[in-house]
Amino acid sequence: MADLFVPLDDHPAYxxxxxxxxxxxxxxxxxxxxxLPSETDLARQFGVNRSTIREAIRELxxxxxxxxxxxxxxxxxxxxxxGQVSSGVSRALALHDVTFLELWEAMMAIEPVAAQxxxxxxxxxxxxxxxxxxxxxxxxxxxxxxxxxxVVDFFTAVAAASGNQVLALSQAPLNRLxxxxxTRMIDRVPQARARILEAQGKIAEAIKLRRSEQARTWMEKxxxxxxxxxxxxxxxxxxxx
Amino acid sequence: MADLFVPLDDHPAYxxxxxxxxxxxxxxxxxxxxxLPSETDLARQFGVNRSTIREAIRELxxxxxxxxxxxxxxxxxxxxxxGQVSSGVSRALALHDVTFLELWEAMMAIEPVAAQxxxxxxxxxxxxxxxxxxxxxxxxxxxxxxxxxxVVDFFTAVAAASGNQVLALSQAPLNRLxxxxxTRMIDRVPQARARILEAQGKIAEAIKLRRSEQARTWMEKxxxxxxxxxxxxxxxxxxxx
DNA sequence: GTGGCAAAATTGTCCGACAGTCCGATTATC
DNA sequence: GATAATCGGACTGTCGGACAATTTTGCCAC
Numbered sequence: 362m363a364d365l366f367v368p369l370d371d372h373p374a375y376x377x378x379x380x381x382x383x384x385x386x387x388x389x390x391x392x393x394x395x396x397l398p399s400e401t402d403l404a405r406q407f408g409v410n411r412s413t414i415r416e417a418i419r420e421l422x423x424x425x426x427x428x429x430x431x432x433x434x435x436x437x438x439x440x441x442x443x444g445q446v447s448s449g450v451s452r453a454l455a456l457h458d459v460t461f462l463e464l465w466e467a468m469m470a471i472e473p474v475a476a477q478x479x480x481x482x483x484x485x486x487x488x489x490x491x492x493x494x495x496x497x498x499x500x501x502x503x504x505x506x507x508x509x510x511x512v513v514d515f516f517t518a519v520a521a522a523s524g525n526q527v528l529a530l531s532q533a534p535l536n537r538l539x540x541x542x543x544t545r546m547i548d549r550v551p552q553a554r555a556r557i558l559e560a561q562g563k564i565a566e567a568i569k570l571r572r573s574e575q576a577r578t579w580m581e582k583x584x585x586x587x588x589x590x591x592x593x594x595x596x597x598x599x600x601x602x
Numbered sequence: 603m604a605d606l607f608v609p610l611d612d613h614p615a616y617x618x619x620x621x622x623x624x625x626x627x628x629x630x631x632x633x634x635x636x637x638l639p640s641e642t643d644l645a646r647q648f649g650v651n652r653s654t655i656r657e658a659i660r661e662l663x664x665x666x667x668x669x670x671x672x673x674x675x676x677x678x679x680x681x682x683x684x685g686q687v688s689s690g691v692s693r694a695l696a697l698h699d700v701t702f703l704e705l706w707e708a709m710m711a712i713e714p715v716a717a718q719x720x721x722x723x724x725x726x727x728x729x730x731x732x733x734x735x736x737x738x739x740x741x742x743x744x745x746x747x748x749x750x751x752x753v754v755d756f757f758t759a760v761a762a763a764s765g766n767q768v769l770a771l772s773q774a775p776l777n778r779l780x781x782x783x784x785t786r787m788i789d790r791v792p793q794a795r796a797r798i799l800e801a802q803g804k805i806a807e808a809i810k811l812r813r814s815e816q817a818r819t820w821m822e823k824x825x826x827x828x829x830x831x832x833x834x835x836x837x838x839x840x841x842x843x
Numbered sequence: 844g845t846g847g848c849a850a851a852a853t854t855g856t857c858c859g860a861c862a863g864t865c866c867g868a869t870t871a872t873c
Numbered sequence: 874g875a876t877a878a879t880c881g882g883a884c885t886g887t888c889g890g891a892c893a894a895t896t897t898t899g900c901c902a903c
Contacts, residue, residue: 373886375660387696399853410888412653415855419616419660424690426697434853434896441694449665449690450771453682455628456667457767466719467768474711526698527708527779530691531772538768614855640884651857656886675865675884845903852897860888871878 374409375416382417386426386438397427397436443526447533454538461591464538469584471532472516476564476580479522480573487522488569494518495561502554509544513537515561519580522568539587546590553590560586616657619648623658627667627679638668638677684767688774695779702832705779710825712773713757717805717821720763721814728763729810735759736802743795750785756802760821763809780828787831794831801827 385391397403400418404411418436421427425441479487494514501507513536520532547553560583567576626632638644641659645652659677662668666682720728735755742748754777761773788794801824808816 375886383693387693393697401853412656412889413887415653415657416660416886419657420664423661423664425694432896436854440697441690443694446691446694449682450687452624452628453666453684453687454768454771456634456681459767463766463768466715466766467772470711470715470769471772474707478707525704525707526700527695527704527776528711530695530775531708531712534771535768616855642884653858654856657855677885847902848900850897850899852895854893854895856893857891859890862885862887864883864885866883867881869878869880871876873874873876 375413375420378407378409378414378417379420382421383424383426386421391438393438393440395438397438399435443530443533447530448537450534451537454534459538461542464535464542465584465588465591468535468539468587469581471528471535472519472584473577473580475520475523475525475528475532476568477523477573477577478525478528479519480568480571480576482524483522483568483571487518488565491515491518491522491568492565495565498561499558502558505544505548508547508554509540512543512557512561513540519564519568542591543587546587546594549594550590553586556586556590557583615650616654616661619650619655619658620661623662624665624667627662632679634679634681636679638679640676684771684774688771689778691775692778695775700779702783705776705783706825706829706832709776709780709828710822712769712776713760713825714818714821716761716764716766716769716773717809718764718814718818719766719769720760721809721812721817723765724763724809724812728759729806732756732759732763732809733806736806739802740799743799746785746789749788749795750781753784753798753802754781760805760809783832784828787828787835790835791831794827797827797831798824 382391391397398406400411400414403418404414407414418427422436425439425445427436428439429436479491483491494511494517498508498511498515501511516532516536516539517529520529523529547557560579563579564576564583567573567579623632632638639647641652641655644659645655648655659668663677666680666686668677669680670677720732724732735752735758739749739752739756742752757773757777757780758770761770764770788798801820804820805817805824808814808820
């Protein structure tokens with residue numbers, strides 16, 4: 362079944378070069394923060410033209426392996442940040458026309474667990490971030506855009522507090538997908554804001570008091586609410602179209 | 603917490619161009635399969651040099667939004683495939699030095715749920731893929747590399763069968779992280795192979811019979827085994843170093 | 844050392860060019 | 874008439890060189 366030969370694809374020089382540099386980075390031979398040689402120098406070392414180097418660099422830059430600190434010129438090795446990486450994932454998902462149900466199921470799988478671990482492991486700073494996001498929601502509850510953004514930040518803060526980078530990175534793309542749906546929902550379902558407020562309060566409280574189980578079950582309720590909200594919003598298609 | 607304004611970094615022309623094209627794609631104004639104009643033509647349309655266009659294109663190509671069918675020259679709009687996207691995520695995670703525990707917790711959150719939905723929704727083809735991966739493990743059980751790859755394929759097949767693209771895409775990066783650990787474990791812990799074999803059998807059976815709960819609990823056991831295996835392997839540091 | 848300044852280096856962009864290859868149309872062959 | 878060989882054009886990958894804008898560096902005075 363599996364083909365005997367794989368097509369040799371990597372031919373383009375810029376891709377090969379990108380791979381070489383990438384391997385250096387993952388092998389830690391080039392370490393985070395190290396500055397890279399200049400493009401001209403790289404071109405000389407690899408024996409190719411600068412244009413070619415540039416295309417290779419672009420690839421790594423996009424993957425978040427290379428970057429420059431604001432206003433600086435020299436390129437240096439950086440660690441890919443969750444936000445950067447996850448944006449690619451969420452765009453991919455958006456293009457695949459994920460349904461709300463798919464998103465919801467994934468959230469249901471991840472968020473409660475994240476909340477549970479957050480209760481167990483959160484640092485004071487992480488707790489503060491989380492509380493602050495909740496406070497922001499409360500304060501900006503009338504402004505839909507700000508409120509939605511606060512909800513997203515709350516989820517992000519919980520995931521960060523879970524002390525698990527894998528969960529955090531898995532969760533990040535979900536946020537971006539949630540935002541549009543949530544915006545509609547929050548506007549059309551009157552009780553949504555109050556329920557979010559309550560849930561965030563309970564979850565934050567549980568995480569503060571290090572009650573893992575409570576954090577988990579409240580997060581479950583919270584997410585379940587989203588589904589109910591979505592259903593309510595869907596069967597009330599009054600004002601659109 | 604979140605900054606109110608993002609610094610407008612997009613200055614470089616190649617980035618702006620990339621963004622413009624990207625927006626066209628996500629807005630479906632350019633649709634999957636559509637062929638793009640040639641680089642020369644794009645350069646003309648945007649009023650920039652071809653080199654600049656190339657750098658922009660590279661960006662989209664890497665994100666999986668653009669690609670070319672093997673051996674074809676024209677660039678066309680493609681949908682980012684999970685494999686492509688997830689490789690970025692797993693590389694990012696690897697660079698962040700995720701621990702086995704972090705990985706395990708995430709697997710524990712996602713895989714059982716995926717198995718559960720797979721039992722409910724799998725198509726005959728998906729079932730077949732899954733069974734085939736299990737069979738491959740059984741057959742190649744002696745060859746560590748092949749066996750590990752079969753395990754990964756099994757997980758992938760379960761996730762695909764879940765009928766949930768978000769879960770599938772969340773799960774994909776975990777595989778690549780699992781492989782190295784699993785390789786060591788499977789070699790050092792004698793009973794590992796037998797347990798994997800049994801678990802895969804039970805899970806496949808449950809999915810075949812559409813027993814959601816059973817699929818879920820067996821997957822949980824399966825994943826738990828990994829943790830035990832990892833602990834066993836860790837406290838038996840005989841042959842290395 | 845600190846500050847300031849001019850020179851050197853570096854990046855983003857442009858122009859022009861060429862070999863290798865893919866595509867489409869034309870022509871030759873059965 | 875259908876298929877196969879052929880040819881020219883179009884396009885990509887890569888190259889070399891060039892230039893303005895900005896950053897970094899080396900140096901000098903304080």
